[in-house]
Amino acid sequence: MALPRDFCADAPTGPWLLSGNEAIVRGGVEARVQVVSGYPGTPASEIGDTFARIRAELGIDFEYAVNEKVALESAFAAALCGARSLCSFKHLGLNAAADPLSTIPYLGVRGGMVIVAAADPGCQTSPNEQDHRYLAQMLGLPALEPADPAEALQLTRAAFDLSEACQLPVLLRPTARLCHGRAKVVAGARLPTRSPTAFVRDPGGLLPVPQHARAMRERLTQRLALAEAWWDKSGFVRATPGDGRIGVIAAGVPRNAVHLALDHLRQTVPVLELAALHPLPTAALASFAWALDEVLVVEELSPYLEDAVAALAQRLGVRIRVRGKRDGLVPWTGELTTEAVDDALRSVLALAGPALGSASRAPGPAADRPSLVAPARPPVLCAGCPHRASFHAATAVFGAGTVVVNDIGCYTLGALPPHGAGDVLLAMGSSIPLAATLARTTGQRTVAFIGDSTFLHAGMPGLLQAVERADEVVVVVLDNHTTAMTGLQPSAAARTRNLLAIVRALGVDQAAEVDVRDGRALTLALHAARRQSGVSVVIAAGPCARLSAARPAPAPTLDPDRCHTCGMREAGLPCGLAPSPTVQRRAATLRTIAGAIGADQPRTSPCSTACPLGICVPAYVGAIAAGELDRALQAVGARAALPSLCAHLCHRPCEAVCAASQGRAPVAINALKRYLTETGARATVVSPAPMGPSVAIVGAGPAGLACAAELVRRGYRPALYDARERPGGMVAHAVPAARMPRAVLERDIAAVLDLGVRFFGGVRLGREVTLDGLRAQGHAAVVLALGARLSAVPAVHGADLAGVDLALPFLSAVPDVAGQRVLVVGGGDVALDVARESLRRGAATATVVCPEPREDMSAAPDALALGEAEGVVVRAGCAVVRLEGPGAVHRAVVGSVVGLDRGPPLRWTALANETAALADRVVFAIGQRVDTADCGLPQVVVGTDGRLLADTHGRTGLAWLFAAGDAVTGPSTVTQAMASGVRTAWALDVALAGDRPVDPCRAPLPQGQTRHRPSPIAVLPRFGEIDVPTAAEAATEAERCRLCGLCANCTACVDLLGCPAIVGGEGVPSLRGDLCNGCGLCVHACVNGALAVPP
C-alpha cells in the first residue's frame, strides 16, 4: 500500500488515513528511533515492511532479523548504547524472545526501547490467542495498549520517553484489528537529531551474575514505580465522568465499542479508559472505583484487568462489585463484537429495548427457490507455487502411512487437501524435533516439512539434535528464497543462499538440493531419502511464484485427444471406474520418473488390449498396489462374472505382453487376480430386478454362465439348462481340482445364480427338452453354449483295448491308476492335466506323447514346466503307431515324427525309429468335438465339422437362436469362452430390444490368437498355478506394474494438485491463463501426458 508522500516529513503534517502499524512507525519516526529490528508475523509484519521502505530516506538502521530473539537482542544492544530502538513481531514472537527479555529489565536500557508485540484475538492468523499482558506483569515491563491509530502514534512516541525515564523497555501491545484498521491520524513534529551512541561500562549493572542480580531486582521495583508515576500524564489514562454509580473500565480496541454502545443506549456513565496496562494505574483506578457500586470491565481475552481491579478494590477496602468475564457478561475468547459489548452494558445497566444485533436481516431464500451455496474458499497454495511440486512428490513417495510434521509458513497449507501433508503442527521450527522423536517412538521413518526462513529461525538446533541421535527422519526444506506468507520479506537464506552448506555443516551427510521444477530429480531424491537410514535432508528449491517480476511462462496446452480418453473407451468398453487419488498419484509419479510420454505410447495398456474379456488390468493391479481391494474387485467384476475361472485357468495373454517385463518376469497379473478372488469378498453387483423376457441357455459352462450373468445385467431372466446335475461344465467336471479349486469355483457359480438365474440340471437337449419346447415355455430366445465335451476318438490300432481311455471321461471320473505306467497322447492342456492328475493319484509314471514339436504344443508353457517338475515325461515329436497287449493294453509302439502335416487337423505323415514303450493305461487327449447328436438342432446351425455356425457375437442363421463358446470355436480357452458368452448376450439384447436403446457390448471382439503361445517369459512364474500371494506379496508385485496406457476417468491434475489455475468439471479440465505462471508441475504430473509446455 502506498504511504502518504510526506510520511517521513520532519514537520507536523497530515491528516492521513493510516493503519495502526503505519501509525506506530510514524510514532517511532517522530521519536527519532535509530535502530529497528523485526521479524515478520501477522499482524505486525507491516511495521517492519514500512521501516524497510523508509530506512534509506531517514537513515534508520533497519533489519529483518533471523528470529525474534535476535531481533530483541539487536534492539536491546542499541538501546544499551543510548540509541532509541524498536523491535516488532507478533505475539508468538514475544515467546521466542522471552529468555533475553526476562533479564533485560534487570539490566535496564539507556536509550528508549519499544517492543511492539501484536496480539491476535480470534486467531485470525495464529495458532493461539495468548494474552501476553501477563508477560509484561511477569517480567516487569511497562505495557501500553492503544485503541486507534491516532493513539497508537501518540503512545509510541511517548513510550520512548517513558522507557528512558524508567530505563525499562516498554511493551506496546496492539491487536490485529488496530494493526490493520485505518483511521485519521495527524502527524507531529520529529524530535531533533539524537546524539551519537556510546557503550558505557557498568559491571554492576550489566552482568546479572547472582551477586548483582539481587540488587538489580530491587532496582526493578523502583523503575516500575517511576513508570507508574507517568500515568497521570494525559494519554495513558482517561476518565470520562458520568451519572450513576455503575461505571465501565475498558482497555484496547473495545474502548471504541463502549463509546458506540453508550451512544446507542443514550447513557452517560462514568468510563475509565486505560491505555496503560502495567504497572496498573492504581491511583486512577482507586479514585474511579471509590465512587461506584459496580463496575463493568471490558477487555478482550483474559480477565487481566478485571482480576486486577477486583484485587485492588479488595486491598483498599473499596466495596465495589466487579463485573465482566468472571460472571459471564463478557466473552473470554476471540474479538469482542460491538454487540457483545452492547449486551454486557445493557445487562449491567439493566436496560430493556432492542439489542444492537437485532437489526433487520435480508429475508432468507424463498422456499421455492433452489438454495445456492458458495463453495468454501480456504487459502490455498498459489498457482505456480514451488511447494506444490514438493508436496505432490513427497505425498506420492511417502504415502499415507507416514507421519508428517509440518511447520509455520505458506507451506502449512500443504496440510490441507489435496496433499494432507501434516499430521502435527506446533510452532516455528518444531517440525524437526517433533518428527525426530516421533520416529524414535513409533519406530517409523517420519517426515518434517520446514521452510527456509523457518529453518534458519528455529530449525537448526533441532536438526543438530536429530543428527546427534541419528533419528530416522527425512527433513524436506522448502526453499522459496523468501518469507512468503507474511508478505515476501527477505529471508536470510535468500541472502546467503547456502542452505546446503549449513545443513552439511550441522553434520548431515545425506543431504541433497534439488530444483523442484525438475520433477524427476525431486521424486528420485525423495525416494532415495526414504530408503536411507538416519537423518536425510532434501532441500527442495524453487522461487516463490510471487517473487519474480518477470513475465510468467505461458500456460501449458491441453491435448483433448489424450485427456479423459483411453483405447477402451473408443472401443466401446468404458470401465467407468474412477481411480483413487493414491493410484493416480502413483501413476503420476511413474510418469514423472519415466519422463515425457512418447507419441508412440499405446493408449491402452497392452495387457488390457490382450485380455479377451477386456478387463482394465492397470485398474485392478493399481488398486491392489494401493491396498484398495474393493476397487480392485470392482474392476475385475466389471468385466468378469466368474473371476476365479480367469484367476486359475486363463491362458494369460496379458502376461505375454506385459511392458514391465523387458526380459524379466512380467507382472504376475494372474496371480494377483487369484489374490483378489481368494479374499472371499465379492464386488457388489447391482442388478436390476429382472423384468424382461425369459431366455434359455443350454449349457452351464463358462460361456453359458457368463452369458447368463450379462443377460441379467441387461434386464433379462435367463434360465440355464445343463445335462449334468450341477453347473460348471468342463471346468467343474473335467479340470482337476488341483488346477481349479472347487471352493472358489462354487462360490462364483453361486454368485451368478444368486443374481436370479434359474438352473435346471439333468436336462439334456434333445432328451428332456427340445428347442421348440423351450420356445413354447415362453423363452424369447435360446443360446446354445454346448461346449466341446466329446473327446476325439483315436484312429489307432488297439484303441479298443481295455485300459485305453478318452481324456474327458478319464478326468470326469479318474479310475484307479495307482502304480500304473500312464501314457497320454496329445500335446494340449488336457493331455497335461491327465498326466499330472495321474501322477497325483499314484501313477508310477506319466508320459506325454505328441506329434508336434515341443514349441508347437498348445499346452500352457508353465503347466508344461510344472508338469515336468512333477515328473511328467514329455516326448514331443513322437506319435503312437499302435497299441498292443492281450486284453488290456500293455505296450505302445511310438515313433519319431519326421513328417508333419499341420492341417488343421495336425497329422503326422512319416515316422521313424519305432520303439515300444510299456504302458498300463493309455489316455487319448487329442481334441474335442461338439456333441450335437440327437440335439435336434436345425441344419442351418450345424457346420460340417460338428461345430455350430455363428458369428463373433453368437448370431446364427435364425433370429431367435444364438451360439456361444467352444461349441462355435472349437476347444478354446475359458476366458475366450466367457467373452463369447458376453458378446452373445449383447447380440441377443439387440435382437430383442426393438426400439429400446441397448447398452454397448461389454466384451471386446475376439483377437486372432486363441491359444497359448509359448512365451519364454511365462515359464515357471513366481507364483505356482494355484498359489495365492499373501497381501504383502501381492502389494509388492502389484507395485511393479507401470500403469501403462491412458486413463479415461483420470482426474489427476484436479485432484492431486489443487492448483487454482486448474478448474475441474465434467470431462476435460480447463486451465486459467490469468492465474497460471507456467511452473509446469501439471505437465509432468499428467497421467495421460495430455499437457505440454507450449513451444
Next chain:
Amino acid sequence: MWLVGVGGQGVVSAAQTLAEGALRASVPVVVTEMHGMAQRGGAVEARVRLGSEHLCGPTQRPPEFVVALELLEALRVLPHLARYTRAIVDRHISPPPSASLRRLAVPSAAAIESELRQRLTEVAAVDAHAVAREVGIAGVAGVVLLGALCRHAALGVPTDAVRAAVGDRCPEAHRAGNLRAFDMGASWAAR
C-alpha cells in the same frame, strides 16, 4: 459498507481509496480489513464506516452498501445483509479450487445475480472486469465499482473526492486508465 472479494483483486485497495476520499472531504471514516490468508486466494473483506471515527471490533449490523468484486463472495456474505443493503457487484466468478477438489456445484453468475435481486432492494451489476480489459489495466475492477458506488447520493462522500483519491493512489502511468475506469463505473450505474 462492506467490500468483499478474493485475495489479490484489490478489495483492500478499493476500501482504502474510498476512505482516502472521505478523508479529503473531511468525512469521518474508519476502515477495518481482514488480512492474512487473503494473499493465498482466500476470501477478503474490508469494512468502511463513514461518519464515525471509532475503530470497533466486528459487528453483526448489516451495512448500507456492499461492494463485491466477485459473485461467490457476494453470495457468501448475503445472509449477513439487510434487505436495505444496496449491492454493487462485479459480474465475475472465480471458483475456488475446493470446488473442483470436492466436486461442489458452483452457482452460475446469472443464478447469483438473480438471488441477490430477489433478496435485496437494490442491486447494481457491473461488468467491471470487462471495463478493466477495455482500459487495459488488470486490477482496476475495484476502481470501476467505486465509481458505481459513488453515484449514490446516500453514500455521503463526494464523488470528486474519491476520484481524486483514485488518481493519487495509482502510478503516474496508469492514472488516465484508472480515472477512465472510475468514470465508466459511474456512468454504468447511471444507466
